[in-house]
Each structure stands twice: as C-alpha cells, then as structure tokens.
Amino acid sequence: QGWNITVDLVIGPKGIRQMTSKEAKPTCLAEFKHIKSIKCSSVEEGRAVLQLGLSGTPQVRRRLVPRDGQRLLLRMGALPAGGQGCRQLLARWHCHLxxxxxxxxxxxxxxxxxxxxxxxxxxxxxxxxxxxxxxxxxxxxxxxxxxxxxxxxxxxxxxxxxxxxxxxxxxxxxxxxxxxxxxxxxxxxxxxYPYGELGQYLEQNKPCLAVPTLILYALQISKALAYLEAINCVHRDIAVRNILVASPECVKLGDFGLSRYIEDEEYYKASVTRLPIKWMSPESINFRRFTTASDVWMFAVCMWEILSYGKQPFFWLENKDVIGVLERGDRLPKPDLCPPVLYTLMTRCWDYDPNERPKFKDLVCSLSDIYLMEKELAKEQERNNRHRPPKIMEPPSFQEPPPKPSRPRYKPPPQSNLLAPKLQFQVPEGLCASSPTLTSPIEYQSPANSLHTPPLNRHNVFKRHSMREEDFLRPSSREEAQKLWEMERLKMRQVLDKQQKQMVEDYQWLRQEEKALVMTLLLSLTDGVAEFTGPPQKPPRFGAQSIHPAPTANLDRTDDTVYSNVMDLVRAVLQLKNEISLLPPEEYIIVVKNVGLSLRKLIGSVDEILPILPAASRTEIEGTQKLLNKDLADLINKMRLAQQNAVTSLSEECKRQMLTASHTLAVDAKNLLDAVDQAKVQANLVKLCLE
CATH class of the missing domain: 3.30.200.20 (Phosphorylase Kinase; domain 1)
Known part of the structure; x- marks a missing residue:
C-alpha cells in the first residue's frame, strides 16, 4: 500500500518464488498446496494485478504484472480452491507467457x-x-x-x-x-556455418588436420563452456555432433536443447529420455544428476572425439554396458596422436568424484598452455624438415638384390694369420656363411671352370672387405677347400663362443651392480653426492679392481636422530622403488604412506634441534623442510595419477614419474641432512670421528 518493489516471479516445481534482483536468491512466495484462488484484474494501461488467495491467512497477495498474457488470466477468471488446479493453471501461464x-x-x-x-x-x-x-x-x-x-x-x-x-x-x-x-x-x-558439424569435418579432413588445430578446437569449446559455467548453465549434450565449424580455425558450440539454468549448489535432474549415455558421467547415468562437473566429464569425452577424428566413444559397447565399465575404473584409451599431457588432463576430468574434477576456467588455462606448447613443437618440426638436406640418391621402393659376384683369386696366406689382431673380438665378414667370399666345398668351382666366370660387375666396387683378400689363393683341390672351410668354421665358432662368454660376464656384472645400488645410494647421502647416482661405469674386463663407495662424512653419528631418520626415509624410498611394479594400484598408498611417516619423523627431529642451531642456518633448514613437504605432495599426486591410469597406455609413464618424485624427495632429505650437519659444525655441536 505504501510503496512498490519490482520483483521477478519464478515458477518452480513446488510453488512460486520471487527475486528482488538478479543477484539475490529466490524467496518463497507461496506453495501450490497453499494457493486457494488466483484472480487477475486490469488497473491501468499496460498493468494488471495478480491476486493469490492463500490458505491459513486472510491477507491476499497482490502483484502488479505486465499485460502480457493478461487475456489468458482474465479469461480463466477466479480459480476454485485446490493445489492441483493451481499447479495446472500456473504451468499453462508459465508455458505461454x-x-x-x-x-x-x-x-x-x-x-x-x-x-x-x-x-x-x-x-x-x-x-x-x-x-x-x-x-x-x-x-x-x-x-x-x-x-x-x-x-x-x-x-x-x-x-x-x-x-x-x-x-x-x-x-x-x-x-x-x-x-x-x-x-x-x-x-x-x-x-x-558452411563447414557443417565438427564430427563430419574431422572425418573428411583428417589428413590435413594437425594436432595443434585439434587442440585449438578443444580450447575454443572450453572457453564457451567456461562462459556457461559463469552464468550457472549446464549444457548436458557436449559432443562433436553439436559443434559447428565456422572456419578451419574457428568452431562454435550449439544445440542447447538440453541446456538448463541451475542455481548455486543445485543440480538439474533430467528425465530418462534423449540422454547421450556414452558421453555422460557416472552420477548422470545413475541418478540423472547434471552439474557443471558432469559437463566437465562430457567435455573430456568430446576432446577424445576430437583427437580421435570423430570416432564415437565406447563404440565397442552398448549403452547398457557403459556404466559397468566406468564403475570398474576403466576409461577411454589414449588416442594415437593425443599428447600425453593432454590425455592426463582428460583423466582428471574423468575422476569418479565430481568434486575432484577441474573447473572450466582451469581447463582453459591448461589447454592454452598445451596448445602453445604443441604449436611451438610443430613449428620446430617444420623448421627441422625445411633445413634437412634433400636425399640425392633415393633407392626405389622395390629393388632386386644385386647378383652375387664371382670370387677373386687369392694368394696363399700364412695359416697362423687368418684373423687380423685388431679383429679378434669381431666376427670378420669373410668368416660368415653369407659372405660372398666364402662358399662351401659343394659350391667350389675347379680352376678350369673358373676361367669362364663372368667379369665382376659394378656391385663389386662397393663390396666391404673385412679381410685382406689378396693374401688368399684359391685352393687347388676339393680336399684342400674342404680343409680350409672347416678351419674357418672352427675359427668362427671360437669367436662366437668368446662373445657368448662375454655376454654372460656382462649379465653377471650388471646383476652385481644392481644389488650394490642400494648400498651405494645409502652411502651417497653422507658422502657429499647431491643427487642419485646414474648407471655405473663398466669396469675393465681383465684385471679390474672392485669399486667401493666413498667413505661417509667424518662425524660422530651417535644419538644423531636426524641422520637415522634420513636413513629410514631413504630405505622407504628404496622399498617404494622395488615394490611399485609388484603391487596392485590400490596398494600404492601403503608404500607412499611409509615414505610420509618417515618424512614426518625426520621433520620432527629437525624441529627439536632447530632452536639450538645458529639463526643464520635456520632459514635454509626451514626452506628445505617446506621443499620436502612440497615433494611429498607431488609424490601423492603422481601416485593418484598412476592409480587412475593403471589400465591405460600411460601406466608405465605414470609409474616412472612417481619414482622420479620419490627420488627427488630422497635427494632433498639428503640436502636437509647436509644443512643440519653444517649448522652443527658451526655451533660446535658435533664431534669429528678419528680415522
């Protein structure tokens, strides 16, 4: 009666709400079950009064509304009491007005x-x-x-x-x-848009679409979805069939037939019809729950379609089998041309927990970085191809083998010098059965017939001579050829036996070095080595001396809890290294937990002695402690990534990254020990051991 407030009426599934501004949340005006009557009357040009009679209160709710739809409400007149009738009327009013x-x-x-x-x-x-x-x-x-x-x-x-x-x-x-x-x-x-749907465009132009262009398409769609995310709108049908190609460098998201607005902390629950099962997240399939997080899942499936040049996801499954595959933790495999870092981003979007999936604004940043990286990589490849010298002599695709040349005459060599001294560890080509300069006695030609052999063709110019062939003379008889052939076979067998013996020795040496690597790593934490040792150098084969690690630092380690805890941490890292390939993915957490507990003990022991150390050294020690905590968080992230990709082609790569993170943690622990030792020496808190 005293003043007017402009509000927006919102018809919901349970009743009527009103909003005083776009930023405000809707407040309940009336529920359908409490509405007894609805009346509409005209008060002035372009205005009408909507009156709601509510049960339980004598006051009538009045709202001024535009004249749009006024004829419909006037034609209906007053409505008898009853919630169902009000709901039907307001539904019609909402649909038409x-x-x-x-x-x-x-x-x-x-x-x-x-x-x-x-x-x-x-x-x-x-x-x-x-x-x-x-x-x-x-x-x-x-x-x-x-x-x-x-x-x-x-x-x-x-x-x-x-x-x-x-x-x-x-x-x-x-x-x-x-x-x-x-x-x-x-x-x-x-x-x-003249280029049509993206799915058909990818199939028709597959040869000329490079990976950076495909990632550009995904980046543009992610920007569109980030825009929808900002206005609380879910699309619910993100697929290449609903993306149109405006130009070879621009795509646009369309088909908003399934899109809905959602309020904060709410979700849209859909009916059971017209739903793209193979693109949907588990919560959408099971509970018809659609949120921005479910759109993130669908977008990752759409990225998989783009990188697969329009292939349908799970084309080998029926709709009813998809949810079982997803519940088991299986995901779409990595497309052949998809960069590993992009597939890792996809797997993050396919996390079973919707809260763990990234937001579209984060996806835009990640895809921008990946696009720039792939674009630079493509430019570098193009520059390398441009500066590569052209191939002058290109052999034909199918080439007949050259004719076998005739054997030249040989001069008689001394029998004790059949093998050159420099070739004693190498099989000479002249001793191989496939060599054109050595034939069996059956293929031996008599000197009389050898005069009629054709002359050497041009292929003999390029023939590689492993031995001095001019030192040999053609045998004069079949028996002499047989004897020479047997002697050469014996020499060849001796060389092969020697090589086999060397291979066995190499294998045994590698096994010994692998067993000694654990002790080498432990000792390296106290002998000043700042990083993990690489592959050891192969010792000389004859008369080699055994290699021992350098002695540990000359400090008294009695009651040195920091040193003991560092050693425990390194042992936990070594246990992770040895067992990670044997454990199932769900048990990765056990070995990582051991590393975390060891790190907590180490940091606790450092905190105990930190107050008595010089103030100048505390900053470095505290910084190293923070770095260790960051290393542990990185190790946990790599472990989760390895668990998610356990059944994909990235399994081994994720395990390798997990081992790298654990190695970094051990190295930083050694650096912490060095910093503490140095501070102790400055404060005269440690004794030196006598040799």
Missing part, C-alpha cells in the same frame, strides 16, 4: 525466410538451410529449426526454451541466434 517477452524482440516474419534443402532432422523436426532477408535488404545464409505441427504443447515449450536460452548467450564460440518465427509451425533461425 514466459517465452513471449523473450522472443518478441527476436520475432521474424516467415516471409523474410526462404527455405532450401534439408540439412538434417532433429528431435522436434527438420533442420533446413535457408536465406534470411534482413530489414536492410541483406541476404544472410541461415539454418532453420522447425517444430512439427502435431507437436505437443510440452514439447513445443521445450523447443522454444532453446531459443529463449540462446537469446541470452553472447560468446564468439557459441552459435548465434538470429530470430524466431512465432506463427505455427514455429521456426528458430540461427547462423549457418
């Missing part, structure tokens, strides 16, 4: 649109190619979505809801709405 002010600004006359060929068929009707003539006389190519004449009012409302939603969207990578033809049959007119 809410879209009206939204689409009037975008109204287009049907005469201004000329339909062409059919582009496809949607759920509500056909999609046509058309030409729209603007009020300025410009002709614009458009796509026209039609709604069937026999469509139910409920489906028609869903059809118009897409246009109502698209009207509010303004983003360079979202399909733009041009207008709506409201007369039956209803049309939605949108921009037409």
């Amino acid at each position: 809410c879209p009206v002010p939204k689409v009037q600004h975008y109204g287009i006359s049907r005469e201004d649109v000329t339909l062409g060929r059919i582009l496809g068929e949607g759920f509500f009707g056909e999609v046509y190619e058309g030409i729209y003539t603007t009020p300025k006389g410009e002709r614009v190519n458009v796509a026209v979505k039609t709604c069937k004449k026999d469509c139910s009012p409920e489906n028609k409302d869903k059809f118009l809801s897409e246009a109502v939603l698209m009207k509010k969207l303004d983003h360079p990578h979202i399909v733009k709405l041009i207008g709506i033809a409201e007369e039956e049959p209803t049309w939605i007119i949108m921009e037409l």
Whole structure:
C-alpha cells in the first residue's frame, strides 16, 4: 500500500518464488498446496494485478504484472480452491507467457525466410538451410529449426526454451541466434556455418588436420563452456555432433536443447529420455544428476572425439554396458596422436568424484598452455624438415638384390694369420656363411671352370672387405677347400663362443651392480653426492679392481636422530622403488604412506634441534623442510595419477614419474641432512670421528 518493489516471479516445481534482483536468491512466495484462488484484474494501461488467495491467512497477495498474457488470466477468471488446479493453471501461464517477452524482440516474419534443402532432422523436426532477408535488404545464409505441427504443447515449450536460452548467450564460440518465427509451425533461425558439424569435418579432413588445430578446437569449446559455467548453465549434450565449424580455425558450440539454468549448489535432474549415455558421467547415468562437473566429464569425452577424428566413444559397447565399465575404473584409451599431457588432463576430468574434477576456467588455462606448447613443437618440426638436406640418391621402393659376384683369386696366406689382431673380438665378414667370399666345398668351382666366370660387375666396387683378400689363393683341390672351410668354421665358432662368454660376464656384472645400488645410494647421502647416482661405469674386463663407495662424512653419528631418520626415509624410498611394479594400484598408498611417516619423523627431529642451531642456518633448514613437504605432495599426486591410469597406455609413464618424485624427495632429505650437519659444525655441536 505504501510503496512498490519490482520483483521477478519464478515458477518452480513446488510453488512460486520471487527475486528482488538478479543477484539475490529466490524467496518463497507461496506453495501450490497453499494457493486457494488466483484472480487477475486490469488497473491501468499496460498493468494488471495478480491476486493469490492463500490458505491459513486472510491477507491476499497482490502483484502488479505486465499485460502480457493478461487475456489468458482474465479469461480463466477466479480459480476454485485446490493445489492441483493451481499447479495446472500456473504451468499453462508459465508455458505461454514466459517465452513471449523473450522472443518478441527476436520475432521474424516467415516471409523474410526462404527455405532450401534439408540439412538434417532433429528431435522436434527438420533442420533446413535457408536465406534470411534482413530489414536492410541483406541476404544472410541461415539454418532453420522447425517444430512439427502435431507437436505437443510440452514439447513445443521445450523447443522454444532453446531459443529463449540462446537469446541470452553472447560468446564468439557459441552459435548465434538470429530470430524466431512465432506463427505455427514455429521456426528458430540461427547462423549457418558452411563447414557443417565438427564430427563430419574431422572425418573428411583428417589428413590435413594437425594436432595443434585439434587442440585449438578443444580450447575454443572450453572457453564457451567456461562462459556457461559463469552464468550457472549446464549444457548436458557436449559432443562433436553439436559443434559447428565456422572456419578451419574457428568452431562454435550449439544445440542447447538440453541446456538448463541451475542455481548455486543445485543440480538439474533430467528425465530418462534423449540422454547421450556414452558421453555422460557416472552420477548422470545413475541418478540423472547434471552439474557443471558432469559437463566437465562430457567435455573430456568430446576432446577424445576430437583427437580421435570423430570416432564415437565406447563404440565397442552398448549403452547398457557403459556404466559397468566406468564403475570398474576403466576409461577411454589414449588416442594415437593425443599428447600425453593432454590425455592426463582428460583423466582428471574423468575422476569418479565430481568434486575432484577441474573447473572450466582451469581447463582453459591448461589447454592454452598445451596448445602453445604443441604449436611451438610443430613449428620446430617444420623448421627441422625445411633445413634437412634433400636425399640425392633415393633407392626405389622395390629393388632386386644385386647378383652375387664371382670370387677373386687369392694368394696363399700364412695359416697362423687368418684373423687380423685388431679383429679378434669381431666376427670378420669373410668368416660368415653369407659372405660372398666364402662358399662351401659343394659350391667350389675347379680352376678350369673358373676361367669362364663372368667379369665382376659394378656391385663389386662397393663390396666391404673385412679381410685382406689378396693374401688368399684359391685352393687347388676339393680336399684342400674342404680343409680350409672347416678351419674357418672352427675359427668362427671360437669367436662366437668368446662373445657368448662375454655376454654372460656382462649379465653377471650388471646383476652385481644392481644389488650394490642400494648400498651405494645409502652411502651417497653422507658422502657429499647431491643427487642419485646414474648407471655405473663398466669396469675393465681383465684385471679390474672392485669399486667401493666413498667413505661417509667424518662425524660422530651417535644419538644423531636426524641422520637415522634420513636413513629410514631413504630405505622407504628404496622399498617404494622395488615394490611399485609388484603391487596392485590400490596398494600404492601403503608404500607412499611409509615414505610420509618417515618424512614426518625426520621433520620432527629437525624441529627439536632447530632452536639450538645458529639463526643464520635456520632459514635454509626451514626452506628445505617446506621443499620436502612440497615433494611429498607431488609424490601423492603422481601416485593418484598412476592409480587412475593403471589400465591405460600411460601406466608405465605414470609409474616412472612417481619414482622420479620419490627420488627427488630422497635427494632433498639428503640436502636437509647436509644443512643440519653444517649448522652443527658451526655451533660446535658435533664431534669429528678419528680415522
């Protein structure tokens, strides 16, 4: 009675709410079960009064509303008491009135649109190619979505809801709405993009689409979805079939038929029809729960489609089998051309816990970095290919083997010098059975027949001589050739036996070095080595002296808890290294937990002696402690990544990263020990051991 407040009425599934501003949350005005009557009366030009009679209170709720839809409410008159009747009336009022002010600004006359060929068929009707003539006389190519004449009012409302939603969207990578033809049959007119759907475009242009371009498409869609995330809108149908190609360098997200607005901390619960199961997250399949986190899952599946050049996800499964595969922890495999870092990002989006999935704003940053990295890598590859010298002599694809050359005459060599001294550890080519200079006695030709052999062709010019062939003379008889051949076979067998013996010795040496690596690592923490030792140098084969690690630091380690805890931490790291390949993924946490407990004991022992150390050394020690905590967090993240990728092709790579993180932790622990030892020496808190 005293003043007027402008509010927005919101019709929900349980009742009517009102909003005083766009930022405010809706407050309950009345529930359907409490509404006894609804009356509408005209008070002035363009205004009407909506009166709600509520049970339990004599006061009538009055709201001034625009005249849109006034005739409908006046025609209905007063409504008898009963919640169901009120719900039906308000549902009709919502269906007919809410879209009206939204689409009037975008109204287009049907005469201004000329339909062409059919582009496809949607759920509500056909999609046509058309030409729209603007009020300025410009002709614009458009796509026209039609709604069937026999469509139910409920489906028609869903059809118009897409246009109502698209009207509010303004983003360079979202399909733009041009207008709506409201007369039956209803049309939605949108921009037409000549390259069509992204899925078909990927299949048709696979040879000329590089990986950076594919990542660019994913980046652009992530920006569009980050925009939807900011306005609390879920798309619910993110797939390449719903992405249109505006140009070879630009794609746009479309088909908002399943999109819905959601309030903070709320989710949208959908019906059981028209849902893309193979793209959906587990919570969406099981409970029909759709949030921004479920859109993140679908976007990762869409990225998989893009990097697979349009392949359908889980094409080897039926819809009913998908949820079982996801519940077991299985995920889509890495596409052949997908960079490992991008597939790792996909697996983060496929986390079973929706709260652990990244936000779209974070995905935009990650994809931007990946795109720039892949773009630079492609440029570097192109530069390398450009500066590579051309191949002058390119052998044909199929080449006949060269004819076997005839054997030249040999001079008689001394029998004790069949093998050159420098070749005693190498099989000479002249002793190989495949060598053209050595034949069996059966293939031996007599000296008389050798005069009729054809001359050497040009292939003999390139023949490699492992031995001095001019030192040999052709045997004069078959028996002499047999004897020479047997002697050469014996020499070849001796060389092969010697090589085999060396291989056995090498294998035994490597096994011994592997066993000694544990002790070498432990001793390296106190002998000044700042990082893990690499592969040891191979010792001389004959007369080699055994290699011993350098002695430990000359400090008295009696009651040195820091030193003991560092040794325990290194042992835990070594246990992780030895057992990680034997444990199932769910037990990785056991060995990582041992490392964490050892680190906690180490940091606790350092904190105990920190107050008595010089103030100048505390900063370095405290900084190293923080670094160790960061190393442990990195190790835990790598462990989770290894668990998530246990059944993928990235399993071994993730394990390697996990081992690298554990090694870094051990090295930083050794650095902490060095810093503490140095501080103790400065404060005269440690004794030196006598040799």
